[in-house]
Amino acid sequence: MFDISFAELIVVLVVMIVFVSPKNLPLLSRGAGKMAQKIKNFTQEIKSELEREENFQELKKIERELKKRSIKKNEL
Numbered sequence: 001m002f003d004i005s006f007a008e009l010i011v012v013l014v015v016m017i018v019f020v021s022p023k024n025l026p027l028l029s030r031g032a033g034k035m036a037q038k039i040k041n042f043t044q045e046i047k048s049e050l051e052r053e054e055n056f057q058e059l060k061k062i063e064r065e066l067k068k069r070s071i072k073k074n075e076l
Contacts, residue, residue: 004012034049 016025016028
């Protein structure tokens with residue numbers, strides 16, 4: 001998902017330790033983890049909703065085709 005190398009990760013950790021006191025680092029990490037989980041859940045919900053909408057549109061298309069066939073059959 002994120003293209004971060006190990007060296008970049010180390011730099012980010014060092015910068016976090018310098019700017020955020022070590023006492024607050026666990027609290028910050030927990031908050032970041034919770035935020036990441038919320039984002040993951042949100043994107044999963046959006047994906048699920050889009051799939052449902054796609055399925056619904058497909059069913060509507062099938063319904064229209066069946067109605068057309070029914071009308072043609074009744075005309076004969």
